[in-house]
Amino acid sequence: MTKDYYKILGITEFESQDAIKNAYRKLARRWHPDIAGNSADAVLKFKEINEAYEILSNKIKKEEYDRARRFYSYATSEKKDFKTESQKKEEKKGFSFNSFNWKKGPEKPLPKRGEDIYSDIELSVFEAVSGTTKTVNMLQTRVCPKCGGRKFINGSLCKDCHGKGEFTNYKKFTVKIPAGIKDKSKIRLAGEGGLGANGGLNGDLYIIVHIQEPKTYKAEGLNILKTIPITPYEAVLGADIKVSTIKGNVSVKINPNTQSGQKIRLAGCGIMQNNKVGDMIITVEIKIPQELTTEEINLYKKLAEVSKTNIRDNLYEN
Numbered sequence: 001m002t003k004d005y006y007k008i009l010g011i012t013e014f015e016s017q018d019a020i021k022n023a024y025r026k027l028a029r030r031w032h033p034d035i036a037g038n039s040a041d042a043v044l045k046f047k048e049i050n051e052a053y054e055i056l057s058n059k060i061k062k063e064e065y066d067r068a069r070r071f072y073s074y075a076t077s078e079k080k081d082f083k084t085e086s087q088k089k090e091e092k093k094g095f096s097f098n099s100f101n102w103k104k105g106p107e108k109p110l111p112k113r114g115e116d117i118y119s120d121i122e123l124s125v126f127e128a129v130s131g132t133t134k135t136v137n138m139l140q141t142r143v144c145p146k147c148g149g150r151k152f153i154n155g156s157l158c159k160d161c162h163g164k165g166e167f168t169n170y171k172k173f174t175v176k177i178p179a180g181i182k183d184k185s186k187i188r189l190a191g192e193g194g195l196g197a198n199g200g201l202n203g204d205l206y207i208i209v210h211i212q213e214p215k216t217y218k219a220e221g222l223n224i225l226k227t228i229p230i231t232p233y234e235a236v237l238g239a240d241i242k243v244s245t246i247k248g249n250v251s252v253k254i255n256p257n258t259q260s261g262q263k264i265r266l267a268g269c270g271i272m273q274n275n276k277v278g279d280m281i282i283t284v285e286i287k288i289p290q291e292l293t294t295e296e297i298n299l300y301k302k303l304a305e306v307s308k309t310n311i312r313d314n315l316y317e318n
């Protein structure tokens with residue numbers, strides 16, 4: 001008998017073996033004669049569930065069944081899903097899965113599944129941790145909707161596709177990136193890959209995630225660690241400096257007499273994830289600008305002359 005084993009188990013064609021097993025166990029418990037009773041309906045249901053599992057849990061049987069199912073679905077209906085009504089009709093005609101031998105059908109070409117297509121996207125650490133939405137623009141070939149892939153309409157070439165039977169266009173995909181996604185993760189967009197042939201399913205589109213190594217900061221949990229240079233005079237006199245954060249530029253006060261290595265915490269300027277937010281922790285580093293003017297150097301000379309403290313005093317051991 002022709003049956004949609006996936007529908008019987010209440011799953012889709014792309015579930016894992018674990019999911020198939022789980023679905024089967026749940027239903028088998030529910031429809032077991034000890035529980036559901038011995039009515040004809042219940043027994044039939046129990047039989048169907050076991051039959052579905054026997055096919056779908058076996059790799060070779062499943063592959064063969066999937067092929068036949070796709071072909072059958074193509075041959076009997078334009079829609080991908082089995083129709084209960086058409087199923088009944090076919091059953092009345094004596095159509096059966098076993099007698100439907102697609103291997104020996106020379107009049108109809110074999111259905112071919114479309115290719116899987118892979119595309120890369122780059123994410124910042126922020127985006128990967130917090131989750132985001134990205135747009136991907138991909139070329140996609142689909143059957144011409146005007147002629148339905150038949151290339152001709154009433155004996156003349158289809159004007160829309162110029163007799164190609166298909167269209168290739170850019171399609172925009174809005175891809176939701178879940179928070180906490182890992183580098184090299186794949187996001188599957190089912191059926192958005194290459195065009196299937198002869199009624200075969202379309203392939204899938206896979207988006208591969210690449211998380212960029214940050215250049216100016218380090219992420220530590222939800223905290224962002226950043227080293228910020230300040231000049232010697234900023235360290236001495238204090239200053240208001242601008243620091244770029246996830247919230248935009250933030251004004252940070254450098255106190256007078258700030259030492260190199262001093263840390264400043266910017267609360268709530270870290271990474272956001274699941275309603276939690278980290279901090280940005282700045283480490284201040286006193287740096288001399290690469291190029292100094294003569295005037296600046298003269299001022300340093302003056303400073304050297306007037307300076308009375310020896311900063312290394314406490315290093316001498318007596």
Ligand SMILES: [Zn+2]
Nearest residue numbers: 144147158161
């Ligand atoms: Zn067309």
